[in-house]
Amino acid sequence: MYLPHCDILIARLRQAGLRITPQREMIVEAIAHSASHLTAEEIYLRVSQPARPVNLATVYRTLELLTEMGFVSRLDLGGGQVSYAAQHHGSHIHLVCRRCGTVIDAEQGLLEALRRQLQAQYHFAADLGHISVPGLCVKCAVSG
C-alpha cells in the first residue's frame, strides 16, 4: 500500500496533540490492516487480548475520534450495526441489497469525477473512499 500506513496515522494523532496509548495504537492497527470494513465489536474482538484487555467503550471513543479526523469512515451496511473502514483502501462502493442484505464491493472509476464535481459545485470535500448504495442484487431482482 502506498497511502497512510498505521504509523503515519499514529504520527498524525500525535501531531494533533492527542496522546498515543497502546489501546489507540492497537485499534488503529486493526482497522488499518483490515482488508475491509469492521464493526465496532469486531474491532473490539481483535484488539482486546486476555493479557491486555481493551474496553468496548474505548473502542467506540477511539472510532469516533478517528472518524472525526477523517482516518476512517462510518458505513451503514444495514443490520443495525455501523461499520468502520480505513480511508486508504482505494475508492469503492458498497452495494447493499435491500432485500437480502448482501454487500458487494465495487470498484468505480466514476467516483473521482463525482468527487471533483461535488467540490466545485458545493465546496464539499467528499470522502468517496467508502460509500454505500442501496439497491437489489441480481438474485433478488430475479426472484422479486
Add this chain to the structure above:
Amino acid sequence: MYLPHCDILIARLRQAGLRITPQREMIVEAIAHSASHLTAEEIYLRVSQPARPVNLATVYRTLELLTEMGFVSRLDLGGGQVSYAAQHHGSHIHLVCRRCGTVIDAEQGLLEALRRQLQAQYHFAADLGHISVPGLCVKCAVSG
C-alpha cells in the same frame, strides 16, 4: 411531480396483497409528501394524532415494509438515527459533514451514469435516489 404519488404507492401495496389500513395510508402520505428525509420518530410525530393514535412500532414495521418494496430508502446520516426518504424526489446525494453533521442535498447528474455502470458491471439495480456521502463542509474544512 410526475412520479409515484402516494395513491399509486397505496395501489401497489394493495396489488401486492397487503392490507391498506389507515395507519399505512397516513405513513405513506407523510413520507411521500415530505420534501426530504425523515426519521422514524419524525414520521411518528406527524402521523400520530390524539384522535387517531398510531403506535411507534407500527411506524417501524411499515417503514420496513416500504423499504423492502423499494418505495423508500434508508439513510444513515449519522447521529444514531436512521432516516427514510421516498424514492421519487429525484436523484440526489446527501453530503454529510463528519465534523459538524450538517447535511447538504446535492443534485447530481453524474448519478445516472453511475447507475448504468453498476448495472452493467455488477448486475446491481442501484437506488441512487438517495445516497449519503461523508466528507467535510466548507466551514469545517476551513476551521479544521
Add this chain to the structure above:
DNA sequence: CTTAGTGCAAAGGATTTGCAAGCCC
C-alpha cells in the same frame, strides 16, 4: 369468516456517559 395488522409493553442491543483511577507527555 380468516388472518394480516395493530397496540402495548417488555425485551434486546448497540452506543454513550459519569466518575475514579491510571498513564502519557
Add this chain to the structure above:
DNA sequence: GGGCTTGCAAATCCTTTGCACTAAG
C-alpha cells in the same frame, strides 16, 4: 504533576418482538 484516557458499570436510546385484540378483504 496535570490533564487527557481508560475502565467499569449503569444509563440511554433506537428498534424489535410476543401476544392478545381488531379490522381489512
